[in-house]
Amino acid sequence: REIAEFRKEIALAVVVFDLKKVKLFRVDGLTLYDHTTPNNEGLLYASRYQPGFIAATQGEIHSEIEVEKNGRRFMEAYLPIQQPDTDQVIAILEIYEDVSRFDRQVQTALQQAIALPTFVFVCFNFVLFLIVARADRIIADHTHLLVSIRRNMEKYLSQSAVVAIYQAVSESKELFRGERQPLVVFFSDIRGFTAYSESTEPEQVVEILNEIFEIQANIIHQQGGVIDKFVGDEIMAIFTAGQEANAVRAAINILEAIDQNPSVNQSVGIGIHSGEAVVGSLGTKTRRDYTAIGDTINTGARLCAACPADNLYISDTVFKSLPLNLQAEFSSHDALKLKGKAELFGVHLLRG
Structure with a gap:
């Protein structure tokens, strides 16, 4: 209602003072x-970066005369x-007025004094303050709502999906393309x-499962990895190329943390x-998951399935990329028959 009344007052002022343009801005433009x-x-x-606008944000009145090709003069x-x-500046009012009908003396006086009627300025001052204050409250409420929604959605999206969405928006990339x-x-x-889980109360199953996930996720994050997904009682995480040592340290730390936790x-x-x-x-189109697929992923899953309890299997490719001190943590080269592999697959088992 206040905004509607404000628009009526502006429309009346435009007619009375023969204004060509009237605009209202917040101080940030x-x-x-x-x-x-x-x-x-x-x-x-x-x-918003022009000298006149910047001067107004600092509390100064700024005006200048523009001359069109047909000779008409306008004061901005x-x-x-x-x-x-x-005296804090809360908004900027821009007025564009045809001053061709005035003689040079009036034009000079207008440039120096910006002789807008005082009563219009005072009325605008109060109404605009209410509008700007209300707009700020609306923006603040919406921002708080969006932040709350984002934080809750992040609990149900993998970190890799959050990163992919951010990069797609900030770099104008196609989100759904594969590479x-x-x-x-x-x-x-x-x-x-x-x-x-079959012999335990559901509440206790969820509690212990979340506790084990929490232990693993914290360590994975500390080593620079991201959780891709939770599938049943399994975690899939991704480390960037060159972070083989980080992934191995995360695995060793997880095994130690679970072994030393009396409640697990x-x-x-x-x-x-x-x-x-x-x-x-x-x-x-309605439900997507940002993830990784292919032979590398399948091989990692099969290494996990073949690994003994409370231990770690790494591929020969990972082993060769580790520093010597980490290589020393593993037993000699071994070979496994993995599903989908015609030949034996080279692996290394963590020393007991």
């Missing part, structure tokens, strides 16, 4: 009102709207958890492999 082009409201003012004025008790990337894949599976009686088996994978958004 956001357009609150545009007399000639309402579609610009809510957008940033393109000339920027007027700061200030809060009465603090090949070198990476390190990390799989961890809780051994015997299916049998445990379960154990995990971990598999780590590195290579190229297809990374992208997979799914339907």
